[in-house]
Amino acid sequence: MTWQETMATWQAATLPTDLASELATLNENQQEEAFYQDLKFGTAGMRGLLGVGPNRMNIFTVRKVTEALARYIDSLGAAAQQAGVAISYDSRHYSPVFAKEAGRVLSQHGIKVYLFSSLRPTPELSFAVRNLKTAAGIMITASHNPKEYNGYKVYGPDGGQMAPEAVKVIVDQLADLNPFTVAVDAADTTIQIIDDDIDQKYLAAMKKVSVNQKLIDQEGAKLKLVYSPLHGTGQYIGELALKQAGFTNYTIVKEQAVIDGDFPTVAKPNPEEKEALSLAIKYATEEGADLVVASDPDADRLGAAVRLADGSFKVLSGNQIAAILVNYLLTAKAETKTLPTNGAIVTSIVSSRFAPTVAKNFGVTTFDVLTGFKYIAETIERFERDQDHEFLFGFEESFGYLVKPFAHDKDAIQALVLFAEVAAYYKSQNMTVADGLAALYAKYGYFAENTLSLTFEGIHGADEMAQVMANLRHDHPTHFGGLAVVKAEDFDSGLVTDVKTNTISKLTQPQANVLKYWLADGSWVAARPSGTEPKLKLYTGVVGESQVLADKKLATIEADLKALV
Numbered sequence: 034m035t036w037q038e039t040m041a042t043w044q045a046a047t048l049p050t051d052l053a054s055e056l057a058t059l060n061e062n063q064q065e066e067a068f069y070q071d072l073k074f075g076t077a078g079m080r081g082l083l084g085v086g087p088n089r090m091n092i093f094t095v096r097k098v099t100e101a102l103a104r105y106i107d108s109l110g111a112a113a114q115q116a117g118v119a120i121s122y123d124s125r126h127y128s129p130v131f132a133k134e135a136g137r138v139l140s141q142h143g144i145k146v147y148l149f150s151s152l153r154p155t156p157e158l159s160f161a162v163r164n165l166k167t168a169a170g171i172m173i174t175a176s177h178n179p180k181e182y183n184g185y186k187v188y189g190p191d192g193g194q195m196a197p198e199a200v201k202v203i204v205d206q207l208a209d210l211n212p213f214t215v216a217v218d219a220a221d222t223t224i225q226i227i228d229d230d231i232d233q234k235y236l237a238a239m240k241k242v243s244v245n246q247k248l249i250d251q252e253g254a255k256l257k258l259v260y261s262p263l264h265g266t267g268q269y270i271g272e273l274a275l276k277q278a279g280f281t282n283y284t285i286v287k288e289q290a291v292i293d294g295d296f297p298t299v300a301k302p303n304p305e306e307k308e309a310l311s312l313a314i315k316y317a318t319e320e321g322a323d324l325v326v327a328s329d330p331d332a333d334r335l336g337a338a339v340r341l342a343d344g345s346f347k348v349l350s351g352n353q354i355a356a357i358l359v360n361y362l363l364t365a366k367a368e369t370k371t372l373p374t375n376g377a378i379v380t381s382i383v384s385s386r387f388a389p390t391v392a393k394n395f396g397v398t399t400f401d402v403l404t405g406f407k408y409i410a411e412t413i414e415r416f417e418r419d420q421d422h423e424f425l426f427g428f429e430e431s432f433g434y435l436v437k438p439f440a441h442d443k444d445a446i447q448a449l450v451l452f453a454e455v456a457a458y459y460k461s462q463n464m465t466v467a468d469g470l471a472a473l474y475a476k477y478g479y480f481a482e483n484t485l486s487l488t489f490e491g492i493h494g495a496d497e498m499a500q501v502m503a504n505l506r507h508d509h510p511t512h513f514g515g516l517a518v519v520k521a522e523d524f525d526s527g528l529v530t531d532v533k534t535n536t537i538s539k540l541t542q543p544q545a546n547v548l549k550y551w552l553a554d555g556s557w558v559a560a561r562p563s564g565t566e567p568k569l570k571l572y573t574g575v576v577g578e579s580q581v582l583a584d585k586k587l588a589t590i591e592a593d594l595k596a597l598v
């Protein structure tokens with residue numbers, strides 16, 4: 034079907050007034066963008082702009098994908114239908130509507146549904162799937178994206194985001210489905226509302242995250258922290274988790290504790306962006322706080338800023354937060370002689386080597402997976418099955434961390450509780466977290482990383498991005514910042530070239546559109562199209578003998594990288 038034909042089917046259908054009036058006002062470009070394709074599954078499920086058309090998030094695209102999920106569950110048999118599906122949602126526009134709509138499609142199939150009574154974090158949904166032993170889970174969220182977006186994350190029975198092979202079974206059905214004929218059960222027959230019981234169980238599990246309760250009992254109340262849920266799901270459970278762990282001296286940023294899908298106090302509700310922490314830092318400056326923490330709307334990412342000696346705040350990167358958490362966890366385990374000999378941390382191929390270097394010093398192995406927390410969850414599953422490694426920590430540079438695998442997705446609430454403990458620890462030593470970080474740099478080397486995100490919007494944007502990747506593949510760069518490329522990894526072909534010996538071997542990760550180049554001194558560069566936003570992401574990671582030298586190296590490598598695209 035051409036996009037015009039697809040659009041005609043939408044024009045002929047009975048649409049709710051908001052979608053009908055939007056459809057009537059689209060110009061030709063907008064029409065093409067909205068109708069030329071179905072929303073695709075990316076790094077974290079289906080994500081897109083809210084609006085009319087198959088390439089947008091609306092009740093019809095939600096019904097259609099849920100119908101495909103329902104058929105998949107039907108195909109697994111009666112036990113899976115009875116095990117059912119847990120559904121949660123965040124504070125975005127239409128999130129509760131889409132969650133209910135998904136529940137009704139499943140109910141129509143006689144599939145049991147556990148629907149949260151109000152918004153809950155992504156990691157709590159993951160926990161609910163595991164706790165209720167459901168066959169699947171759905172989280173309605175576009176995570177940290179701007180307010181114009183929403184999305185649909187699908188979970189498997191292990192509580193991890195469904196792996197690509199399982200998603201493919203669902204996606205393959207989509208082509209034959211008519212969004213306008215998907216039946217829904219208006220009587221909500223199989224829908225059971227869940228809330229407090231799961232909250233309590235999730236909070237009970239959260240107690241396992243704290244390492245040194247004695248330290249928290251002594252120092253927890255002295256640590257002054259400011260927390261912002263950025264208008265999202267962390268607002269309720271985040272505060273409870275902090276209190277329960279023993280951190281009572283906190284301020285919640287009140288403007289950002291208001292549940293609001295417009296995220297009116299920030300440009301983007303993304304802790305990756307320093308600006309998202311500005312208001313919390315203002316509070317912290319006024320109150321003389323030690324620490325600022327902020328979770329994104331579905332509370333799977335956590336950003337942090339720490340107080341410096343002069344009273345100003347330094348915003349940390351996801352890689353720095355991970356290294357600080359890993360060092361604290363492993364030090365505590367080593368001190369209490371509970372560090373397993375087969376301990377492992379799991380991270381992504383575009384994350385810093387800082388935390389892995391710390392881990393190595395403790396005899397802990399690092400596993401590198403593709404971008405997407407589902408791959409970390411998959412690795413945890415494998416450890417549990419093969420009993421060959423004990424999972425100690427998982428993280429991605431994009432501010433996602435997991436301490437305890439009672440959730441199988443990144444968990445900002447866990448990170449919040451653990452990071453508060455780390456800050457309390459340093460405070461007990463008359464140090465700031467920034468001092469702690471400086472000590473890690475002095476010991477392990479000055480790691481520096483940056484991600485350049487270039488926006489390529491719309492149909493043509495996707496083509497341009499593909500062209501940049503094709504160009505890089507065609508003319509393999511030989512140097513960045515004067516450093517020779519010694520190894521070139523292409524995760525699309527699954528091959529790695531050792532430039533010196535000109536030998537080719539196989540990569541262990543699955544296929545993905547990623548290129549990574551290792552440089553002569555251990556620095557690295559990677560390029561990949563984002564799977565959640567219309568962006569090309571260019572990553573650089575270096576280690577230097579001082580902060581100044583590391584930053585300089587990073588800048589020269591990045592300059593060459595920019596010139597290439």
Ligand SMILES: O=P(O)(O)OC[C@H]1O[C@H](O)[C@H](O)[C@@H](O)[C@@H]1O
Nearest residue numbers: 076077405406431563564565566
């Ligand atoms: O780089 P992207 O494909 O946009 O993904 C960035 C991040 O998006 C989501 O938050 C996923 O859950 C993460 O696993 C991923 O790292």
